[in-house]
Amino acid sequence: MPERVRQMLPSVLSVLLALGVCWALIALTMEPGTATDAYLQMLWGGIGNWPAYLDGAAATVITRPLGESAMKAAILTLTGLSVAVAFKVGLFNIGAQGQMLLGALAAAVVGAQVSLPGVLHVPAALLGAALAGAAWAGIAGLLRIYRGVHEVISTIMLNWVALSLVDNWLVVGPLRGAAEGGQSITGTAEIQATAVLPRLLGEGSRLNLGFPLALAAALAVWVWLTRTRSGFETRAVGLGAEAARAAGIPVARRMGRPWRSRGPWRGWRARCWCWGRRGATPAHWARPTGSTASPSRSSATTTRWAPPSPRSSSACCARAERACSCSACTRASPSSSRASRCSSSPGAWCGWRCCAGGTWRPRRRRRCPVLDVLHSLLFSTLDAAPALIFAALGAVLSERAGVIAVGMEGMMRVGAFCAAVAALTMPTPLAVVMGMLAGAALAGVHGFLSIRWRSDQVVSGIALNLVALAGGTFLLESLYGPNGTPPIQQLTRWNIPGLGSVPVLGALSGHSAPTYLALLLPFAFQGLLTRTPLGLRLRAVGDKPQAVATLGLSVPGLRWGAVLGSGLLAGLGGAVLSTAVLDRFEQHTPAGLGFMALAAMVFGRWTPVGAFLAATFFAFGNALRIGLVSSAPGLVELIPQGVLLALPYLLTLVVLTLQGQRSSAPAALGTPYEQESR
Numbered sequence: 001m002p003e004r005v006r007q008m009l010p011s012v013l014s015v016l017l018a019l020g021v022c023w024a025l026i027a028l029t030m031e032p033g034t035a036t037d038a039y040l041q042m043l044w045g046g047i048g049n050w051p052a053y054l055d056g057a058a059a060t061v062i063t064r065p066l067g068e069s070a071m072k073a074a075i076l077t078l079t080g081l082s083v084a085v086a087f088k089v090g091l092f093n094i095g096a097q098g099q100m101l102l103g104a105l106a107a108a109v110v111g112a113q114v115s116l117p118g119v120l121h122v123p124a125a126l127l128g129a130a131l132a133g134a135a136w137a138g139i140a141g142l143l144r145i146y147r148g149v150h151e152v153i154s155t156i157m158l159n160w161v162a163l164s165l166v167d168n169w170l171v172v173g174p175l176r177g178a179a180e181g182g183q184s185i186t187g188t189a190e191i192q193a194t195a196v197l198p199r200l201l202g203e204g205s206r207l208n209l210g211f212p213l214a215l216a217a218a219l220a221v222w223v224w225l226t227r228t229r230s231g232f233e234t235r236a237v238g239l240g241a242e243a244a245r246a247a248g249i250p251v252a253r254r255m256g257r258p259w260r261s262r263g264p265w266r267g268w269r270a271r272c273w274c275w276g277r278r279g280a281t282p283a284h285w286a287r288p289t290g291s292t293a294s295p296s297r298s299s300a301t302t303t304r305w306a307p308p309s310p311r312s313s314s315a316c317c318a319r320a321e322r323a324c325s326c327s328a329c330t331r332a333s334p335s336s337s338r339a340s341r342c343s344s345s346p347g348a349w350c351g352w353r354c355c356a357g358g359t360w361r362p363r364r365r366r367r368c369p370v371l372d373v374l375h376s377l378l379f380s381t382l383d384a385a386p387a388l389i390f391a392a393l394g395a396v397l398s399e400r401a402g403v404i405a406v407g408m409e410g411m412m413r414v415g416a417f418c419a420a421v422a423a424l425t426m427p428t429p430l431a432v433v434m435g436m437l438a439g440a441a442l443a444g445v446h447g448f449l450s451i452r453w454r455s456d457q458v459v460s461g462i463a464l465n466l467v468a469l470a471g472g473t474f475l476l477e478s479l480y481g482p483n484g485t486p487p488i489q490q491l492t493r494w495n496i497p498g499l500g501s502v503p504v505l506g507a508l509s510g511h512s513a514p515t516y517l518a519l520l521l522p523f524a525f526q527g528l529l530t531r532t533p534l535g536l537r538l539r540a541v542g543d544k545p546q547a548v549a550t551l552g553l554s555v556p557g558l559r560w561g562a563v564l565g566s567g568l569l570a571g572l573g574g575a576v577l578s579t580a581v582l583d584r585f586e587q588h589t590p591a592g593l594g595f596m597a598l599a600a601m602v603f604g605r606w607t608p609v610g611a612f613l614a615a616t617f618f619a620f621g622n623a624l625r626i627g628l629v630s631s632a633p634g635l636v637e638l639i640p641q642g643v644l645l646a647l648p649y650l651l652t653l654v655v656l657t658l659q660g661q662r663s664s665a666p667a668a669l670g671t672p673y674e675q676e677s678r
Contacts, residue, residue, distance in 0.1 A: 010455070029478060060204040067205030074214035081221050082137075086151075088225060090238040092458070094406075094595070095140060095155030098162030099133040105166055106132035108188040109175065111195035118194040122209070125195050136162065143653075145252050147660045153599040154656070157649040160592070164649070169642025371503045373627060378507035380623035385616050386518035387412070387573040387581065387590070391597030392604070392611035393525055394569030398443075399606060400529065401562030402542040402668045406461025407446050408570050409594025410468030415439035415571030417472050420578040420585035421479075423488035432491070432514075432575040439571020440564050442468065447563040451556050454672035465594070476587060484586040491580045512580045514572070522612035529608065538562055542666030545673045555673045570594070603656070605664040617655075621648030 019039075026035035044052075046069050048062035079096055086093055110128040111121070140158060143149035177189030197208040225231040236244045237251050245251045391408050398405040419435030426434075442464055449460040480486065491512035499509045529535035537558055540548045545555045573593070578585050596618060603617075604610025625647045 010453070025474075058204075063201045063205035063207070067201060067207030070207050070211045074211045077214040077218055081217055085221065085225075085234075088238045089234050090241065091144070091151050093140060093151040093155040095137060095151075095158055098155070098159040099136045101162045101166050102136045103129035103133040105170065105175070105188070108191060111191035112177070112189040115192065116194065121192065121195040122197060126213075143657060147657055149656045149660070150602045150665075153602040154653065156595050156599045157653050159595075160649045161646045161653075164645035165642045167642065168645050169640040173640060173642075374504045375507045377620065377623050377627050378504060379510070380626060381616065381620045382507065382511055382515055383581065384622060385619035386514045387576045388593055388597055388600060388615040388619060389518040389522065389612055390514075390569045390573035390576065391594055392600040392615045393522060393608055394566035394573070395597050395601040396525075396604070396606055396608055396611050397538075397562050397569065398566035399601065399669055400542045400666060401538050401559045402545060402666055402671065402673070403447070403450055403559055403563050404457040404461060404670045405566055405598065405601075406458050407442070407464040407594075408461075408566075408597050409590065409592070410461075410465040411439040411442050411567050411570035412574035412577070412590045412594045412597075413468040413472050414442045415574030416578040416589045417476070417574075417585050418571075419575035420485045420488055423579060424486060428489050428491050428579050431488075432572065432579055435575030435578070436568045436571040439569075439574060440567035443563050443567020443570070446567075447560050450672070451559050451563065454674065457670050457672075472585075473587060476585065482587055484584045487583045488579065490583050512576075514576045514580055518612075522608045525608035539666070542668055545668055545671075549673075549675070555675075559673070570597075573597070599652075602665075603652070606666065607664075618648060618652065621651045624648070624651075 023035045023039060026038060044050075044061075045065050048065045049057070050062065052061050053059065079100070082096065082099070083093075107125045107129040110125050114121070114124065116124055136158060140149075140151050140154040143154045144151050171187055175188050177187060197210055199206065199208050200211075201207050225235060233244065233249045236247070236249055241251050391412055394411070395405040395408055415435035415438050418438035419431045422434040423431035446457075446460055446464055449455045450457040476482070476484070491514070493510050493512050494516070496509040500506045527535075529539060537548060537553060541555055541558045541562075548558070549555050574590055577590055577593070582589070597611075597615070600614035600618060601611045603614035604612070625644055628647075629644060
């Protein structure tokens with residue numbers, strides 16, 4: 001068999017297997033004929049309905065589907081170029097969402113606000129989108145080159161910053177457009193006709209100039225990488241930075257070039273999507289296109305991954321009733337009326353108490369306001385952190401053994417869904433175990449692809465994220481509807497005797513068992529990795545797998561154990577979201593927490609205690625934002641909502657910039673182990 005055919009065969013078989021599995025799922029849930037009709041419609045929607053055209057239908061049944069396929073191919077091509085250029089120089093990043101969003105916004109502003117002739121307006125739009133994407137990518141590049149901040153954490157943070165600023169401030173605020181008659185519209189102003197990319201097949205197809213531009217860009221990148229000196233130096237830096245530096249290649253300059261060049265491709269991608277198809281940048285438009293995370297819309301007091309209020313109104317009433325010992329509290333009084341008067345802000349004390357006359361009145365706070373704020377922040381942090389801590393520990397375990405843990409988001413989603421469904425028919429603690437097993441099952445698929453078949457670990461993880469996103473949404477809407485599963489019984493919260501009345505430290509009481517487990521497990525895990533033979537072997541597998549094999553140990557076996565363990569921890573994190581933080585599985589769960597776990601792992605320099613501290617820091621930043629909004633409602637009028645939503649991520653970037661980091665990643669991370677090379 002020719003070498004090129006042998007290399008393409010796994011990809012072809014993977015596509016055919018995916019099509020077969022999807023057909024089987026549709027056939028099992030509906031009817032075999034429905035599955036076949038769906039596949040035919042999908043085929044005609046991609047290449048055109050040729051049988052209908054041959055029977056005399058209009059040409060639009062061919063041009064419209066071909067135009068849609070070509071435009072989506074152009075978007076994916078430009079994004080793939082941006083990732084490929086960064087990978088060639090040895091940089092791993094997932095910053096597509098933010099760079100595309102900024103490019104689309106810049107293109108919409110230039111197209112709507114600048115008046116130019118048609119021959120100049122389109123190039124100006126392309127230039128604006130390219131510069132915006134390059135500038136946003138350049139932030140991560142500068143942090144990597146001059147401060148040693150790993151590109152994974154910086155690009156994740158920048159993605160959320162861009163989503164928060166554009167989605168919740170710029171598009172709905174200062175850049176919001178106005179329709180005819182002065183009424184505001186959702187999104188920016190309509191782009192002028194001179195700035196819209198010209199269509200190539202007329203009004204019957206949305207194929208525009210973006211498709212040939214994408215092909216030209218792909219050809220230009222290929223020529224640059226394979227036929228120019230700078231392209232050769234770029235590839236040399238990716239293969240070995242130290243060797244390239246010894247050969248006189250300017251490593252810092254070559255590492256900076258991909259960050260400058262990857263932004264334009266994503267900016268142009270957004271330009272093709274937004275200008276050629278939508279005509280404006282709509283609010284909340286950047287959902288699944290550039291990232292697997294699909295955060296839900298957030299209000300002024302809730303973030304994309306923030307838990308609900310940790311204190312229900314009944315709990316507030318119980319505290320108020322214990323605080324008052326007058327005789328009126330012993331009278332029969334409907335708890336519902338007390339609950340209706342209770343404050344339900346996160347971590348707040350009940351503001352109502354009973355007086356001797358049997359009526360309710362606001363009581364004066366006897367606590368120091370500063371202590372109340374600290375109590376609220378600590379309680380909210382401890383309530384939100386466990387899911388992120390478990391996922392971060394799972395990522396540490398997998399990557400310490402040399403397997404990239406990009407699929408944490410999908411494992412958390414599967415664990416959350418299975419735990420919520422299982423909790424409908426069994427005790428909640430047992431449902432948490434089912435969620436852990438579901439996460440381990442998905443991790444087993446990742447291990448099978450990356451360890452057994454030595455496939456690309458990044459591609460495998462991203463594919464699992466997409467499968468979990470689409471499969472979870474399909475099953476949720478098929479079984480329970482788009483609003484989520486029915487409410488489930490949450491895990492029991494434990495009240496530590498004598499601790500609830502202690503200022504600030506009282507926030508340690510009133511949490512479920514996973515919270516206390518999350519506080520202890522990182523230190524036990526740290527001891528396992530650094531003080532036991534098993535931990536030494538796991539770390540050695542991630543650094544020098546060939547040396548481990550010479551000792552007679554099984555490298556695949558150790559990596560399999562680490563990957564399955566990471567799936568158990570990620571599934572536990574997802575199960576905690578459904579059973580302790582929320583009381584159901586929602587469509588957007590876990591809303592990017594898996595990517596935040598990767599950022600916490602890198603922030604913590606691949607150590608369990610470091611990942612624990614980083615995850616807690618992220619949860620604290622989120623709690624701080626919620627506390628600022630809830631304690632000072634007027635702050636929303638002074639500071640835009642999008643800035644407040646971006647506060648935790650901006651705070652993380654500032655700390656990383658001031659601290660500076662150097663990569664501590666395992667030496668063999670992402671490198672498949674081949675037994676023949678021992």
